[in-house]
Amino acid sequence: MTVTASRALGPNPQSFGSMFWENQFKTTIPLPSKDDSLKDQVAIITGSNSGLGLESAKQMLGAGLSRLIMGVRSIERGQEAAAQLRTVSTDAIIDVWQIDMENYQSIQRFVRRCEIDLPRIDFVILNAGIAPAYHAKLATGHESTVQVNYLSTVLLSILLLPVLKAKRPPGPEAQAPRLITLGSVTARNAKFPNKSQRPLLPSFDQITPALPWDPNDRYAVSKLLCQLTLERIAARYVDARDVVILMLEPGWVRGTGLFRALPAIPRCIVRGLLWVCGRPLEQGAATYFDAAVRQPVGSHGSYVMNCRVAPYADFLYTEEAEGVADALWDETMDDFSFANALEVLESMKKP
Numbered sequence: 001m002t003v004t005a006s007r008a009l010g011p012n013p014q015s016f017g018s019m020f021w022e023n024q025f026k027t028t029i030p031l032p033s034k035d036d037s038l039k040d041q042v043a044i045i046t047g048s049n050s051g052l053g054l055e056s057a058k059q060m061l062g063a064g065l066s067r068l069i070m071g072v073r074s075i076e077r078g079q080e081a082a083a084q085l086r087t088v089s090t091d092a093i094i095d096v097w098q099i100d101m102e103n104y105q106s107i108q109r110f111v112r113r114c115e116i117d118l119p120r121i122d123f124v125i126l127n128a129g130i131a132p133a134y135h136a137k138l139a140t141g142h143e144s145t146v147q148v149n150y151l152s153t154v155l156l157s158i159l160l161l162p163v164l165k166a167k168r169p170p171g172p173e174a175q176a177p178r179l180i181t182l183g184s185v186t187a188r189n190a191k192f193p194n195k196s197q198r199p200l201l202p203s204f205d206q207i208t209p210a211l212p213w214d215p216n217d218r219y220a221v222s223k224l225l226c227q228l229t230l231e232r233i234a235a236r237y238v239d240a241r242d243v244v245i246l247m248l249e250p251g252w253v254r255g256t257g258l259f260r261a262l263p264a265i266p267r268c269i270v271r272g273l274l275w276v277c278g279r280p281l282e283q284g285a286a287t288y289f290d291a292a293v294r295q296p297v298g299s300h301g302s303y304v305m306n307c308r309v310a311p312y313a314d315f316l317y318t319e320e321a322e323g324v325a326d327a328l329w330d331e332t333m334d335d336f337s338f339a340n341a342l343e344v345l346e347s348m349k350k351p
């Protein structure tokens with residue numbers, strides 16, 4: 001088992017407030033430069049019809065990306081965004097493929113299409129995510145935030161791993177493909193009141209007196225669950241020479257649609273706060289470029305914030321975390337048994 005760079009750092013000694021201040025007011029993220037070239041490279045970005053996904057696609061295409069697969073739930077919205085992107089690059093191939101992160105069959109179909117249609121993949125950014133205002137139980141049986149941000153993101157990651165390994169760019173100098181998921185600094189503040197409930201996953205699906213609906217905490221917890229499981233996947237199953245896995249924190253970014261589901265008054269408050277302290281969209285998107293192109297291989301399995309490896313959420317360094325991660329792992333792999341997820345992970349250990 002590899003010790004990831006974030007694990008080796010230990011918990012963040014900075015308070016949340018001073019970390020937030022530094023991130024939002026003291027950090028400038030370098031934008032892609034004229035010397036950055038993504039010529040011949042192929043990228044997949046989910047949720048690239050809006051917000052950070054769309055802006056990062058613009059930056060990648062501006063740097064000469066050869067082919068972009070936009071993984072979107074609405075082909076119509078995807079085509080509208082693709083039309084904008086085609087004004088940035090007239091040379092690149094831009095494909096709009098359907099993927100619905102609320103539907104496991106859609107995820108499996110998307111992965112099969114990557115397997116069949118793409119000769120090469122350089123990086124995948126699993127950017128699609130939600131911050132819903134209300135509790136909704138989906139056809140999968142799970143609450144929507146946990147489904148989209150955690151379960152579906154992890155399933156898509158697992159199923160893409162062998163595809164990425166097989167579609168490695170040619171040549172001894174080529175870097176291993178990258179799989180980048182979107183984290184959030186809010187994971188550090190997650191209250192996670194149901195962490196000792198067993199089974200754990202079904203406890204998210206109902207509103208109960210012990211677990212009243214708290215949309216902020218649910219979003220934070222969904223990103224925390226990703227850290228618990230993706231660290232294990234990277235450290236136990238995936239060699240960085242095959243695929244580099246990164247969990248990316250883009251900052252608190254203004255100009256995206258993430259908070260569109262909030263009721264009018266809270267939405268206005270959040271917009272006001274973002275206007276004052278939000279990171280500009282192009283700088284938020286530039287963290288994607290950094291993760292895809294500049295982060296060293298040694299960041300494999302780590303949480304990357306302000307373009308540097310950073311500690312995971314404090315919870316991951318507690319004694320309690322191990323037991324929670326074990327339960328979460330077993331239940332997650334059970335949920336994914338229809339897709340043979342564990343066998344897929346085991347296959348990554350073979351040469």
Ligand SMILES: NC(=O)c1ccc[n+]([C@@H]2O[C@H](COP(=O)([O-])OP(=O)(O)OC[C@H]3O[C@@H](n4cnc5c(N)ncnc54)[C@H](OP(=O)(O)O)[C@@H]3O)[C@@H](O)[C@H]2O)c1
Nearest residue numbers: 047051052073100101102127128129182252253256257258
């Ligand atoms: N903005 C921030 O400050 C911030 C901070 C930390 C992390 N993040 C993360 O960054 C990522 C992008 O967020 P954003 O701020 O750019 O928000 P956004 O503008 O709302 O973009 C989210 C994207 O995800 C897509 N999506 C949502 N549900 C989906 C589903 N079921 N299937 C397929 N696609 C789906 C959306 O598609 P539709 O247009 O069809 O809804 C949209 O394209 C998210 O993972 C978020 O958690 C954002």
